[in-house]
Amino acid sequence: MRGFLASSTGVTCAAALALPLAPPAAAATSSAPPATSSTARPGAYAPGGTQSLPLAPLARDRAPGAPGAAEQGLRRSDVRHFSLVGVVWDSPATELHGRVEVRTRATATGAWSGWQELETHNADHAADPGTPESASDQVRGATAPLWVGESDGVEVRVRAGHKPGAARSASPLPAGLRLELVDPGEGAPPPANRAQTRTEPAVLPALPARRKAGPHIGPRPSITTRRGWGADEKLREKGFVYTKKVKTAFVHHSATGNNYRCSQAPSVIRGIYRYHVHSLGWRDLGYNFLVDKCGHIYEGRAGGVSKPVLGAHTLGFNSNSMGIAVLGTYSSKKPSSAALKAIARLTAWKVGLYGMNPRGKTYLKSGGGNLYRKGKKVRLNVISGHRDGFATNCPGTKLYARLGTARSKAAQYQGR
8 A cells, every 4th residue: 555755844045057968868757658638529528648867967976876965956857748857766755955946948938947956755644554555666756847838848956054053064865866847638538427527526516514413613614625626536556445524624735836727736636645545655645635725625635525534644643634735835825715715614524523612622532743742632622723733834824824713614604
């Protein structure tokens, strides 16, 4: 079974100078060359794909493939179309201390972007230690993915920095650095039979509160299903894994940047899905739900929106919880009121199904992490930020500061 990588945030050190143009690099791909939106027939299914490009030392005094080079990268290269980019490495237990930057060429205009920084993750998203999902040898370390829009050229540089609290000398870069270029495709193929179409709608409509089932269950909001955002179910592992209940909702940001239109949100999610499964070796999309900046809610990890699906979003606290990722980066940008309202509506319904008060607190047992030892009972807000369970910047300073508003709105939706 695929597991989830250990990850965290934090980037250091100064950027390198721009690199000169170089010939296209050979790419290892996880699927056949994808059809692009410019060549696909209107409405045709384009399956997408991933180009995986090895990084090489940029300093002249390093041999190709030498481990620990202070700077690695890929010079400007022509590549097949992609829209989401990330950097991965061999071992999820190895931290990347340094700075990762990319620049891309837009397919539509041929213009190159400025350098954009990828958020380095090391240990904050993962299946709990000791679980089957965490034991897979397919899991890799990675940065957060970045949405760049449809592009056909790329350049990347990874510069080593120093580990916090350690000597000022640069830490070695992880072994096996690769650039992952993800084409999210145009959606998923139609169901094999019409019965499946009837039982798996693209959108679950909003429903009124279930007052007979309990006094404080918020109304179910409208939710775009996996079929609705175009999940290719052949990518993920078969079967579902469940926890016992949902006592806490951990709010995250996807750290994929804010340069997307809400009409592109399904493509962003398909890109994250493919990145999680193909590039990182995870069993499925990590989050239970996703929310875009226009307030639309999307089903994440498969298994049923009303069920306690076990995710791999908050290392040490995946049991009896759910993970909600707001698409975007909210370290310095404020989340939209629509996104906060969506978090409130979703949590009012989902935690309400399990008798939880969004304004309240509860206890979860830690599965192990950098804040709490394994087995420790930790008192948490029913609506918590990722950083409450793990030392990380997620869900970003600006989003974390607004969680009190989400708690109050959610309680109101429950009629409290």
